[in-house]
Structures are given as C-alpha cells and as structure tokens.
Amino acid sequence: MLNCDQYLMPETLEEALAQWVGAPEGSRLLAGGTDILPWAREGRAGHMHLPAIIDISRVKELHGYDVVDGRVRLGANLVFQRFLTSESLRHHLPCMPHCAVWFADDQIREQATLVGNIVNASPAADGTPAIFAMNGTVEIARLDGGSVARRSVAIGDFITGPGGTTLEAGEILTAVACDSMAGYGGAFEKVGQRRSLVISVVCAVGLVKLSPDKKTFADVRLAMGGIGPVPIRLDAVEAFLKGQPVSRKSILAAVKTAGDLVRSRTRREYRSEVIRGFIERAVEDALADCGVALLPPEMKEAVHVVT
C-alpha cells in the first residue's frame, strides 16, 4: 500500500520545484506512478507511508514535445503510448514505436512516461537505450534564488548504475532531447518471459540510415539494455558498419567486433548468446523498416539462433 500525508499536484514547474525542494525527507516525485505503486507492495518495498507525494502530471510545461533544429525535445509527462499514436513522433523517432509496443501494454503506456523510465535508472529500462542511441541528453531544473535554473547532461553521464543518476536534491528531470532520426529505419528487440508486460532480460535498439542508392550503410546506431548496470552504446559495431555494403556478410562481420559486452551478474552466458542474435536482428529489422528486407520474416527465427 502506498500511503502519504500529503498528495500534491502542482500546476507549474516553479510550484513543483518549490514543493520538491521543501518536501520532507523521504518524499517522492512521480509522473505516471506506474512504477511506484507496484513497488510499494509485499516482497518489494512493502507498505510505504511517505510524508509527501508530488505528482507532476498536471504541470503543463512538462507536457508534449517539440522538434527544433534537428533535435526532438520530449517533456517529462510524455507517455509511451504517444510514440505509437503520434505521426510526427513516429517520423522523427522511428525506433520508438517498436520500443513502445514492447513496453508494458496499451493501458500502462497511457500513464507511464519515458522520463520516468529513464530517471528510475533500471538496468532493464526499455526507453533508455533508445535515447542513448539517439545521442540523448536530459534536461534538469532546480530553483536557484526563486528562479528556475537548468542544466543538461548527456544520458551516458546521467545514469551511473542501477537506480543511480547524477540528479541532485531538489532537482527535477523536465525533458529529454535527442536527435531527430527522420529518414532512418528503426527497430527494437526484447527478450522476456511473455510478450506483454514483461521486464527485459536483454533489449536492443537499432537505427539505420542508407546511402541514397540503398547499397551501403550511411549511419548506424545501436544500443543495448539489460546486459550490465547501465545501458551501452555499441560504438565499435556502429563504426564498422558505416560505409559497408548492405549485406548479411557485413552484419555478421560487424557482430564480431562487439566483443564481450555482458556486465550483468546473472545469466551471463545466456545474455551473451542473445546479444549476438540481437545485434543482427536489430540491424536487419531497421533495414526492413527502410524497405530493405535481407531475410524473409519466416527465416529470422531460424537464422538468428546462435550455433
């Protein structure tokens, strides 16, 4: 049971920051609330009685998104379902519909926010690797002598470990900004115990841009989650593929450059097997999203099994 002395719903960022900085020790900030409610149950945190809950979901400044100078800025209240339902977001962030459809279910996606997913810093977060692959930064606000002060941090520097970030007391993560990937093909791979409502054991995001003649890789972005304390960007694989001809051979050669990526403490062998298949699949699915199908769909399961 999640109980509190005060449930606050500020309507402006200033109000939210003031309430947050003044909140008694142990208070919590939430947007969607879909993570903390299950957390406050037996077997996890148990019954929680907090001094205050500050619910930012009615802060209008944190709603919606905009696209300026090739960067997409996603407000802290933007829920996962918008990556499926917004045509503009689908255009600029082609990997996100694939990520979203694997994230929880339609109903939870109407409440759960991308920023909440990032700020909780779970190693299994589905949203964070995608934002990492798109050169994401987080925007952070705090009150400084009555006015709002802001800073930005690259996502790779923001997340420090399971549940750990560089967010400081009194600060609120207000938005995430990332590259517009318009013109790329996107893909998201996830393995868990069921296809809806599962936490990733491993997840991978892929983005591919082709040369105008569609014969070579103009750009590739790859990131993975669930294989260590923080998500990782596959720089070596990305660099290898850039300029390579579009073929299964290139992809198989690229996979070999990945090296040993698993830093998880459990199921290491399983995860490293999954990773190789996932790199292949993420690139091939992103290619398919660009209209270049290397494999007919029915062959994918068979080919991506590691032998």
Add this chain to the structure above:
Amino acid sequence: MSSLDMELTVNGRAVKRPAKARMRLLDFLRDELNLTGTKEGCGAGECGTCSVFVDGKLVKSCLMPAAKANGATIETVEGLAKRGGLTYLQQAFHKTGASQCGYCIPGMVMAATGALRENPHAGLDEIKERLGGNICRCTGYSKIFEAVELARDVMNGALPVTALDGPGAGASYIGNNVRRLDAPSKVTGALKYAGDMVMPGMLHMQVLRSPVAHALIKSIDISEAEAMPGVECVITADDVPGEDGFGVFVHDQPIMARGRVRYVGEAIAAVAAVDVETAMAALGKIKVEYENLPAVFDAEAAMASGAPVLHDYAPDNIVKHIPIRKGDVEAGFADAELVVEQSYETQPVEHAYLEPEAGLAYVDHDGVVTVISPSQNITHHRHMLAKIIDRPINKVRFIMSPVGGGFGGKEDMIYQGMLALAAMKSGLPVRLVFTREESIISTAKRHPARITYKMGLKNDGRITAVEFRMISDGGAYGLSTEGVMRKAAILSCGPYDIANVKIDTHGVYTNNTPSGAFRTFGAMQAQFATESHLDICAGKLGLDPFEIRRVNMMRSGASTHTKQKLGSVSLGLALEAAEKASGWESGPSVARGGVRGDLGRAGNREPCTLGARIRTSHDVDTKEDIA
C-alpha cells in the same frame, strides 16, 4: 492522514466525495462508490481486471492514484450499456462463451471495448496485442478473441445483429452450443464475488504470516495489537474451541500455527479491525518469538534417515506411499531388446486464478456461524469447521460465492476457519481479501515431482516392463497429497497396455509451501514423464511416435494395472485425429529436425508477434499534443 476532495464524473453521473490519500482509483471506485465490477486481481498492473476508461483512455485503475482522476470522466464496466442491456461486445462474449469464471471478464470487456474504439477494423493480431495487458486463466483466450471479432463485424455491418443471437433451442443439450446462464452477470460486472460483498459493521481482516520455514513458536504477544483503537479482535490458535485440524485427507493443518510453524507464509495470527490499514498496522504490533528448527526443502532429503521430522504422526515424513505391482517386472526386462532409463522433473505451479482468495463470515441471529467464500468443497469444509469450532453441524453454514477461478486451488480450507473464529470473537461480520502476493505465498501449488522411469521394449516398440518411481514434494501439510499420489499411480503408465509394472508414488512432507489439488490431480506429472519417455524410446528404436503408441495402446476390453476393465477405448481414434489434424509427416521424429515438411501449415498456430498496428500503420494521430 490527508484526504482529497474528489469531483469527477463516473458513468455519466457527477460524483463529489473525499478520497483517502492512500486510495488508488480502483479503491475509490470499489470502496467509495461500490462499483465492484472493476476487480483487483494483482494490484500491480499485471492482470487487467481493473481496467477503466479515464477521459477516454483505457488505464489500469490499480496503477492510478485516485488524485489523478480528480476532475476526470470515468467509465467503468457498469456504465458501458444502458441498465439492463448489453453492448454488442457484451452480447458477443455471451454468444461465444467467452466468460467462464468471469473474474477477468469485466476487464476483458473494457479492453476489447477500448481496442475497437481505437481501431474499429482491428484484425486478430491487433486485437490480441491490444488485449495483451489482460490475463485470463480459464479460456485460453480463443473464445474471447472470437467474441471481439464477432462484435467488430456486427458493429461494422459485416454481420447482421442476429449473429449475436443465441443458438435455437435444440432438441438436446448434447451436441449443441448452449449459452451460459451466468454470462450476462459476468460481462456487465454485476456478479458479486466474495471480495465484492459488504455487510453493515463489517470488519476487515489481515493475517500475520510466518517469515520462517520451520520453528517452534515460543510466544505470541497480542496485547498491544488488541489494545489499538479500531481493532475489534486478534485471534491465534488459542482461540480454537474444538479439535483443530483440516485437510482434504489427513487433518494435519491447524487453522493457525499451533506452537510450531512449518512453512514460510503459514498463518500465525489474524486481526479484525474497522479498516484494512488499522488491521495492517496492528499486525506490526504482534510480537512472536520463534526458535528455529532445522528445515528440509527437498523431498528426497526428507525421506532420508535423520531428516527433520515435520509431523509426529509421520516419523518418516511420508504423507502417502502408493505401491502397485502387476506381472513380473524382472522377467519383462529380461525379455526386452532395449531398456531405457531416464528421470523427469516437474516444478511447483501456482494456480493463479484471477480472483485471489476472499471470504466473509458472520454469526447470524440464530447463532449460525456462516462463511461465504469461493470454496470448491463447502460440504467438507462445513463438517471440518463444525469440529474445529465445536458447534453442532446445524450451527455451521457455508455459502459458496462465485469462484473466480479455482483449478483445485480453492479446495483447501486455509482461511475460512480464521474468518469464522474472528466473527465469533468479535460478534461482527469479518471479511478477508488476499493480496496476490499472499495468495502466492500461502496457498497450495501443483506437486513438483521427480520421476524415475525404466522401460523395457522389443524392437517393434512393444513395452515389456515399466518401473515407475515418483517422489512428490507435498510441502508442509497434507492437503490433497494422498489423492494426488493415488491418481498419479493409477495413471502413471498412461493409456498403454503393459504386462509387467512396478509403480511407487510417494508424497513427502517438507518445509516448502504445501502442494495440493491442481487440474489433472497428479496425472500431468506422470503423463509428462510417460509421453516424453515414449518419444525417447521411439527415437532410439527408429519408430514413428504415433506407431509406438499404437503398438502399446489399450483397446476396448483391456484392463488397467489397477484392474479396471475398460468397455470402450477411443485412444486409436484420438491418435488418428491428431495425426490427421497436424498433417504429421510419418517417420521417427529424431531424424529430420528443422527440415520437417509439416511445420508452418495453414491452421498451425502462429507465434505471437507484436507491432500489428505499426505494420498496418492504422494508428494515425488525431490528437497531437505538441508543447
């Protein structure tokens, strides 16, 4: 504790009333507005029994603090159709038999309504995807999907409204689809399960459960909890007036731990208070002193000499051993051309019915102790409770509430006794609703089994002898273990005619969660071993898996190894039908691997893939929310 002044619209009606800060939208709807069609199955967003529309968006109301719904427009299952009527979707659920236990059904109807609102032309893949957040344990989903497709076609005019009508009255119920009488109450959320029921002055129970697997209880101090304002009574094993003990076969389990606790999650004490929070707070004031005992968590280890003994009456920890002997097994093995030995293991399985255990008890005006609960065995419970509370049988009454899924898991009287004791002690009605976590930790599981199989065969596949030994972990109490061991022994060798058999099934006490009844009641574990073993043997002999079964199957007139004469046996027909329906490519299955010709045929079930709506790109945005 702060409260919130809520003003919102629910099913078209303005609502203004305070909500407690701890309330989720689910609690506000159920406890404040008595809209109990919205169910709680897990409280963690996993099951979808609590789906409601908030400002037109389908959400899980267990994941939404009530405050978020302030000012919103809410639609629950009760508000979908005009009173007394059914929507097309609800009629379709009725028509196809999509509701069974019914507990997931309000949520399913809401999710299906949401799916067709979002995309009135959704295909099957998209329907499946949009219902992905809702779990059903009865139907296997097929009838639910069938209902959604039927409603979709009627709503789009592709089918006439008469397609929703029930089948005409046939001359016989046999061979005809008959619509369920209880479906309308389930698809509208009108049906009251035990956890939906309230009575004036009703108290709420919470249970203190053991954190240790095996210990002596040195003392229980309830004085502080009892003194708390709002607490009406605290009960322990000391409150049992009669002969304590329940179980389906052996009555070895006390209503609450009596001097000794045998598994993690066993009830130690229970509090009945004016509300759940007070009862929960009171649990924290109960002081229990344990003296840990050595525990045993493996059935084979529990059978070894020197193992910790759980129950004095069973110094060998054996709940039940069922031996069956037929023919001469040694001669059968000597006659064999191939002997294959292999062991098989199955895991404990939770029933995971969508309705967690719940019950309501009261003592009526005539002094009749009455318990309402989704018990699968009320008559037996009534007899056991009469002894336990030392009342004549006519002063004990059990009322069976709708069972929101049981699958055998609600055969055990694990909480009804506590409710009765608290109602007797407090003089007030008392209700207990398990959380999902509590249901998982404290109630019976399917017996995990370790089976050693030795089979002798001729080269043509004929079985000459079987030696079957099964060791099942019965957990801390007997429950249905004896019956499960009997059934496992009876069905151990499957539907095969074998001249020489030696069978031993053992149900064993350990300090694990008790095992109990679960669909198939012991047959599943045995069949898993038998059928796996036959496949392995067929592979070794180069035989077709259908062939080896035909060679050995019982035929009409056969006798089982427990000497039951079988008048007619339809196994041959079943094998033939399965072979035909699957398009089976004959030959030993080990020889071909991934190049079989009978995979991926029309009619085979496709694996589920997400993203139907991305592929069809229907989901066009009409509601951009650009900052």
